[in-house]
Amino acid sequence: MEAFIQNHQFNYIKQQVQSVVHGHSTANDKGVLAAVKSMALERSTQLFNDINDEQRQLLEPIGSIVHKEEGDQFLSTLKPYVIPFQKVSAQTLKKLFPKVKKLKTPSLDDVDWKSISYLGWNDSGSEKKFLVVDDLEKGKLVGLQGTYKPLPNQKGICVICNHFEEVGLFVAHVKGSAQGMFTRKGNYICQNTEACNERITSLDKLHDFVNRVQQKE
Template sequence: MCEPFIRNHEYNFIKKQADYVLYALRTVGDPKVLESVRLNAQAKVAELFPDLRDHRRTMLESISDLRTAEDFQKYLQALEPYLIEFPAITNKQIQKLFPKNKKLKLPDLAQVDFRYVSYLSWIDISTNKMFIVYPAAGGQFVGLEGRFTANNKKSYCFACNRIEELALFSAVSKKRPANASPDYYKSVGNYICMNGHECNKNMTDVSSLEKFIDSVLG
């Protein structure tokens, strides 16, 4: 039985390294350069899981031995049973994350493949709001609700660092300075993918998303 140990963003990172090697195989004629690309990909993948010492490490490091597009496809498919799914969540749990929103529009959880999710997001066009749910440390979920403003152009998403169609997500910060007045208000915003599914496919690091969540929730 496979024990999952690869998170979605880590799988995407491995896939990105595999793409680099495959591209080099197709375009690089110098064997030394090609070998350097192979070993670099192998080292970067190994760095994701420094404590692995069993067959899983061998499996991951075999990225340097692949030769054809079919080899790479089989390599990535072999990793899929080891993917850690986004923690199970129900509509009731989501509603509790946004207690002030009595008419909360809920995502269609039945349509989500949670193996490939780092964060859950959806948009309510009727209220121009975006909602984000993220599994924080300790097994607890956190929820962000913010104003959604379409950007109508492609640029870099702060969460996945890829060029996509973006929206400005603006949320009210819960952080309050000492001795703040009762009417203190601060909005925290950043540009994020309009399509959460594509963003999750692109993510290779969750640190920017976690930093943004912390800037809102404290």
């Protein structure tokens, strides 16, 4: 069976697993537990528009999970079927950011490509943050760069993962509709890109952020 689960979908299923485990630890009513398990399976299968019988069978064990260890084991059986983010090389990154003369790229060998919905890293020396996103509509990778200033000793809502975490202000300078004119666009996003990717359960907000930053005025 080919991989069919995207990272954000895997994260969503993980949430459903946690819901089932939590239900067993807090509820004694069998009817309530049955409803929680049924809902977890339904929500998980509804992530996929054209799910086949083999894929459905892979997800069905979520209904028999009781303990955290069983949940972890179930998730480990799903991991081989996660579609990895498109692997990039240092040369590809340089092409995505051609105006950055001394681009400091992350250690790509350490990236778990199955656990990210976007590639991102901080360059504290230049106070910048870089993002690489797979633009599904255009069928290509998109590179975003902007100044990045973390909020000291303060948390906020990340516009990408929609969680209350340690964030910073990402601001990109975008070409305006008039020649020679630039506008500043940005918002608050997570400082820790790896943790942000672990919390993404939908790509909508990520794509909204990219489109908003790129849109000319």
